[in-house]
Amino acid sequence: MKKLVTIILSLFILASTNVVAFANSTTKIPVLLYHVVTPNPSGTYQFSLTEFKNDMAYLKNNGYTALSINQYYSILNGTSSTPTKPVLLTFDDSTSDFYTNVYPVLKQYGFKATQFAVSDWINTSGHLTSAQLQTLSANGIDIENHTTNHQSLTSDWNTQYSAINNANIKIKSITNNAPSSVAYPYGSYNSTTTSILQNLGCKGGFTVSGGLSSSDNNKYKLPRIVIANGDSISVFSRKLTTGY
Ligand SMILES: [Zn+2]
Numbered sequence: 667m668k669k670l671v672t673i674i675l676s677l678f679i680l681a682s683t684n685v686v687a688f689a690n691s692t693t694k695i696p697v698l699l700y701h702v703v704t705p706n707p708s709g710t711y712q713f714s715l716t717e718f719k720n721d722m723a724y725l726k727n728n729g730y731t732a733l734s735i736n737q738y739y740s741i742l743n744g745t746s747s748t749p750t751k752p753v754l755l756t757f758d759d760s761t762s763d764f765y766t767n768v769y770p771v772l773k774q775y776g777f778k779a780t781q782f783a784v785s786d787w788i789n790t791s792g793h794l795t796s797a798q799l800q801t802l803s804a805n806g807i808d809i810e811n812h813t814t815n816h817q818s819l820t821s822d823w824n825t826q827y828s829a830i831n832n833a834n835i836k837i838k839s840i841t842n843n844a845p846s847s848v849a850y851p852y853g854s855y856n857s858t859t860t861s862i863l864q865n866l867g868c869k870g871g872f873t874v875s876g877g878l879s880s881s882d883n884n885k886y887k888l889p890r891i892v893i894a895n896g897d898s899i900s901v902f903s904r905k906l907t908t909g910y
Pocket residue numbers: 758759812816851852
């Protein structure tokens with residue numbers, strides 16, 4: 667009897683291990699990237715507020731779960747279970763529209779999201795204030811690192827280190843949460859950048875390369891999918907599923 671119990675227990679453990687491993691090796695997570703969201707977008711990187719509302723409704727109606735940045739890493743690392751359709755919503759450049767236009771829509775659907783803030787731009791004209799960042803941070807929006815001044819991360823160690831570390835310090839001083847991740851301005855980075863992130867204990871770095879995230883990705887070269895001005899709902903749906 668004892669032997670039988672042991673065998674059953676072993677099979678159970680084996681089965682659950684396989685389930686976790688299986689989920690981990692096949693999970694693909696789209697990481698979407700928006701910039702300014704406004705009623706009257708101009709240029710490639712601004713996006714229509716009406717279309718943004720349609721995108722978020724599409725996610726809700728199609729059973730997507732918008733993750734926190736920690737949930738995202740836990741799924742990639744295989745340390746937490748995966749919702750049926752995970753998605754990470756990211757927004758760059760800490761512009762004011764995030765608070766006035768984007769946040770109310772995210773709140774309506776109970777979606778978590780990540781804001782990659784440029785620390786020197788905080789409290790300047792057209793950008794988020796410290797008080798807004800605190801409110802966002804306390805309500806499901808992770809405030810992460812997009813450098814001090816939107817520098818291209820291709821220079822020497824000391825320059826890059828300051829751009830990343832000083833932004834971490836400033837954001838932590840406002841939100842009381844140390845950023846775990848960096849979004850590379852212009853998608854530019856080099857081997858110095860990834861070494862600095864490891865040195866600082868950052869969990870990941872994000873590019874703009876397109877494609878879906880999986881546990882196979884180098885954590886300092888995580889792909890994001892740019893949602894561009896004029897993307898229709900069919901383009902949005904294609905990007906969600908294919909990464910391009
Ligand atoms: Zn940017």
